[in-house]
Amino acid sequence: xxxxxxxxxxxxxxxxxxxxxxxxxxxxxxxxxxxxxxxxxxxxxxxxxxxxxxxxxxxxxxxxxxxxxxxxxxxxxxxxxxxxxxxxxxxxxxxxxxxxxxxxxxxxxxxxxxxxxxxxxxxxxxxxxxxxxxxxxxxxxxxxxxxxxxxxxxxxxxxxxxxxxxxxxxxxxxxxxxxxxxxxxxxxxxxxxxxxxxxxxxxxxxx
Numbered sequence: 001x002x003x004x005x006x007x008x009x010x011x012x013x014x015x016x017x018x019x020x021x022x023x024x025x026x027x028x029x030x031x032x033x034x035x036x037x038x039x040x041x042x043x044x045x046x047x048x049x050x051x052x053x054x055x056x057x058x059x060x061x062x063x064x065x066x067x068x069x070x071x072x073x074x075x076x077x078x079x080x081x082x083x084x085x086x087x088x089x090x091x092x093x094x095x096x097x098x099x100x101x102x103x104x105x106x107x108x109x110x111x112x113x114x115x116x117x118x119x120x121x122x123x124x125x126x127x128x129x130x131x132x133x134x135x136x137x138x139x140x141x142x143x144x145x146x147x148x149x150x151x152x153x154x155x156x157x158x159x160x161x162x163x164x165x166x167x168x169x170x171x172x173x174x175x176x177x178x179x180x181x182x183x184x185x186x187x188x189x190x191x192x193x194x195x196x197x198x199x200x201x202x203x204x205x206x207x
Contacts, residue, residue: 005056009073010084011127013099013120015092018068020048020059026090032057045126055079057087060126067123096124103144111153118148118156122163125170132169141173149177154185161191165198175199176207 027034027050036049036058046061055074062068070091072084102109102117109117121144128135148160164174179196183189199206 004075006073007075008077008080012070012093013123014068018091052083055083065119065123069123071127100140114156118159128170135170141171145174145177149181172204
């Protein structure tokens with residue numbers, strides 16, 4: 001795609017039971033020509049793509065995140081939205097709202113659930129991260145960071161810092177809570193310091 005073809009983008013994070021075969025069958029029935037079929041590898045996303053008018057639909061699999069998602073991109077919302085809605089009607093998806101609700105609940109999510117939710121949030125912004133595309137501000141991400149930093153499982157707190165060290169330019173709302181965090185586990189204190197250094201290097205305001 002050209003840069004103009006990425007002017008609008010929507011990513012749908014897929015539920016565990018989503019199947020590529022179902023989207024492939026739907027695409028064939030709508031005469032969407034397949035334009036991409038690339039195997040995944042170390043550091044590379046598995047990609048299967050179709051052309052839908054001026055938009056492109058990409059099935060993506062990330063081994064790093066352990067997630068599958070579909071990115072729909074095109075020059076305008078009029079091109080992207082109908083294709084994204086069609087994909088969402090064919091495949092089971094996990095919405096950003098539902099994922100954030102898990103991580104901002106007053107009662108902390110069980111560790112495995114929290115870790116899965118964090119990786120799904122990262123998947124939702126993987127393409128925007130790779131293409132350095134800004135996202136509209138969303139204060140729920142600040143609350144999410146505050147709640148996750150209060151989780152009793154160090155592994156969950158660690159995952160937040162590691163994943164959002166990559167995503168802080170897309171979701172800068174998480175920076176202030178993380179750099180202000182005094183983690184009770186001394187093993188994570190250096191990670192907070194590194195997170196702060198990365199934020200400064202990227203020009204993100206640090207309190």
